[in-house]
Amino acid sequence: MNIEAVLLWIRGPGLGLALGIFLFGMAIKLLEIFLLGRKKNLAAVRSSGVAAGFRTILSRSLPPDGNILRRPRFTFIFGYAFHIGLFVVMFFLAPHIEVSHALLGLSWPALPTPVVDVFTIISIIAMMALLWHRLTSPLLKYLTTPQDYLVWALTFAPLLSGYMAYHHLLLPYTWLLSIHIGSVELLLILFPFTKLTHAFTLFIARWYTGMMAGQKGVQS
Amino acid sequence: MSHPTLPAIEVPPWETGNVQPLLHEIGHALRELLNNNKETCIDLHALPMAPGEEARLVEALGKGEISVQLRALGKSRIDETKYPGVWLITHFNANEEVVGKFIEITRIPDLIKSQREDIAAGLLNLEDELHEE
Amino acid sequence: MKNDPSLLEVLRQQGVSRRGFLKFCAATASLMALPPGMAPVIAKALEQAHRPSVIWLSFQECTGCTESLTRSHAPTIEGLIFDAISLDYHHTLQAASGSAAEEARMAAMKANKGEYLLVVDGSIPTADPGYSTIAGISNLEMLREVAADAAAIIAVGTCAAFGGLPHAKPNPTGAVAVSDIITDKPIINVSGCPPIPVVITGVLAHFLTFGTLPKLDHLGRPLAFYGNNIHDRCYRRPFYERGQFAESFDDEGAKKGWCLYKLGCKGPVTYNACATTKWNNGTSFPIESGHGCLGCSEPNFWDLGGFYNALSEPSVNTGNAAAFGLVAGAAVGAASGIMARKEKDNTSHAHQKVTVNDLKRGESQ
Structure with missing residues (x-):
């Protein structure tokens, strides 16, 4: 078994397996949430709350009153830096768009690679800062479970290996590409069964909160 | 699938940046030849060169006083550059394709000197000629 | 064989002077990616070298490798190296045929026991020996028989080195590489579809000079030729760095010579000398002609997921697994x-x- 064969497996059957498990797990997770339903609202509603739900998704993503100082500064700044960076890298690197094109038939313009590169570095630095914060803050340390370290590593591995693959660092490209795609597959497989599902549930939770708030009160 | 195209970025011609260091290496070898009589040979094909870089190197070395053309297994050009002691040697095969390109730092490339075996063979031929007369 | 003329004598008979021989040695050193200081060493070794006997076996192949090697239009340095060996069996090139050809093979094997070089092109079918036979002998049997007393084996072309086209899915003939069958002999893989001619002759020259095989990579390929990544040596690399890709073979990007990654170029995972040595007398190489690299010197290159699909795309259809x-x-x-x-x-x-x-x-x- 040489690395060329490993890469072939990872790009083919391995990817199929990972995608299958990911969709399997996410379908369970989301259906469980949706089928559970909400408590019946007996009061007359002010509005349907649908628009308010979407507003809340947006407003909760912005600093309260435009002042980031009102949130824990460190987590806020690095948390945002990491998530924005990850978003750009995932969706605007040309080879990643090719994956979407092959799987879903969807494609969109890519960003120039040096721009994506900058976001990758931002993400990597932010993730390391967040880990350091987690390890040094007594409060965070108290709240941290082993799963938090696992999901950190699962997210960090594709970022770092992708960066190394692009810049041909340390190992031959064939190796780095195998590690990179393999680490993404591991992320996909464990995604539905860990806190990583927050990437989906976050929006559902915010929408519900906003919807309920929108239904309450008297129509003016 | 058509995309809104990104603004074009001008890509400057690819460069390895090998020309300048190579000239320094030649200078160093020339000093060695002058002080210690040490000869050096550099294989230009062993170095990555971008299109145009080899031409710029050749241009930088210029033309000197001697040009020799060898006819053995295809042609070869042996030129002294404008820096005495620095020779540019290009070997061609019978198809006029370059099969080797070297820079030799020497008083005279060995290839120019008549070779012992060839002299011996030539002498035999000459004696044959004389014998026949 | 003791009475065989040395390589130097062969060259002399062809009217090559000492100067020509020295030039030949310098070019050979360059060809083998050795330091120029090695030229005198090569000269000395070749003066004494005797023509090695070479037996060339062609199995499930298309003769493209032989074509590649014999495509020179006039005597070249490579041609001379080829002249310097004693090609005792090659069923495409030899004049003898039928039982006379097989007798020549047996005679060469007997006379040069343990010293001859075995060159193989083509893969070996294992599903049914009837898929490919020579003189009624199955490929598998002939390979085992000839390899037993060979000094070393050169697997020429991706078919012999890694299985190649016959090995591609679904591999009806059960084709395998030479190294899947012979495990107790030094094997050197000169992969490519076809391999660059100078690589074949470079390996022969190395064997003639040093009597050993050159340094190999993890896939058994000579590092001097397969040490470089196509993508790393590609002149279109700056376009990749800047994210400028041709989207089709006739768009603006393609005309401007942008990177062919999206059109399926496998350069990033391919190791070969194409970008530096080039093809057709040094004219160009596929990427320079506007087509992505197929990765032909790599194992399973037929199954890498389509010649025109980007490397980052899945190599098989994952729809079923996802839907399931x-x-x-x-x-x-x-x-x-x-x-x-x-x-x-x-x-x-x-x-x-x-x-x-x-x-x-x-x-x-």
Whole structure:
């Protein structure tokens, strides 16, 4: 078994397996949430709350009153830096768009690679800062479970290996590409069964909160 | 699938940046030849060169006083550059394709000197000629 | 064989002077990617070298490798190296045919026992020996027989080195590489479809000069030629760096010579000398002609997921696995969700309201 064969497996059957498990797990997770339903609202509603739900998704993503100082500064700044960076890298690197094109038939313009590169570095630095914060803050340390370290590593591995693959660092490209795609597959497989599902549930939770708030009160 | 195209970025011609260091290496070898009589040979094909870089190197070395053309297994050009002691040697095969390109730092490339075996063979031929007369 | 003329004598007979020989040695050193200081060493070794016997076996192949090697239009340095060996068996090139050809092979094997070089092109079928036979002998049998007393084996072309086209899915003939069958001999893989001619002759020259095989990579390929990545040596690399890709073979990007990654170029995972040595007398190489690299010197290059699909795309259709996962997940999720809902309803039915009287009763006790 040489690395060329490993890469072939990872790009083919391995990817199929990972995608299958990911969709399997996410379908369970989301259906469980949706089928559970909400408590019946007996009061007359002010509005349907649908628009308010979407507003809340947006407003909760912005600093309260435009002042980031009102949130824990460190987590806020690095948390945002990491998530924005990850978003750009995932969706605007040309080879990643090719994956979407092959799987879903969807494609969109890519960003120039040096721009994506900058976001990758931002993400990597932010993730390391967040880990350091987690390890040094007594409060965070108290709240941290082993799963938090696992999901950190699962997210960090594709970022770092992708960066190394692009810049041909340390190992031959064939190796780095195998590690990179393999680490993404591991992320996909464990995604539905860990806190990583927050990437989906976050929006559902915010929408519900906003919807309920929108239904309450008297129509003016 | 058509995309809104990104603004074009001008890509400057690819460069390895090998020309300048190579000239320094030649200078160093020339000093060695002058002080210690040490000869050096550099294989230009062993170095990555971008299109145009080899031409710029050749241009930088210029033309000197001697040009020799060898006819053995295809042609070869042996030129002294404008820096005495620095020779540019290009070997061609019978198809006029370059099969080797070297820079030799020497008083005279060995290839120019008549070779012992060839002299011996030539002498035999000459004696044959004389014998026949 | 002791009475064979040395390589130097062969060259002399062809009217090559000492100067020519020295030039030949310098070019050979360059060809083998050796330092120029090695030229005198090569000269000395070649002066004494005797023509090695070479037996060339062609199995499941297209003769493209032989074509590649013999495509020179006039005598070249490579041609001379080829002249310097004694090609005792090659069923495409030799004049003899039928039993005379087989006799020549047996005679060469006997006379040069343990010293001859075996060159193989083409893969070996294992599903049914009838897929490919020579003189009624199966490829597998002939390879084992000739390899037994060979000094070393050169597997020329991707078919012999890694299985190549016959090995591609679904591999009906059960084709395998030479190294899958012969494990006790030094094997050097000169992969490519076809390999660059100078690589074949470079390896022969190395063997002639040093009597050993050159340094190999993890796939058994000579590092001097397969040490470089096509993508690393590609002149279109700056376009990749800047994210400028041709989207089709006739768009603006293609005309401007942008990177061919999206059009399926496999350069990033391909190791070969194309970008530096080039093809057709040094004219160009595929990327320079506007087509992505197929990765022909790599194992399983036919199955890398389509010649025109980007390297980052899946190499097989993952739709079935994804659909299966989604449907199975939906089924399990629905069942689990309905059960949870039932439990919720049951709990709310079993729920008993606390009245004011209940509370008062509690107080009075």
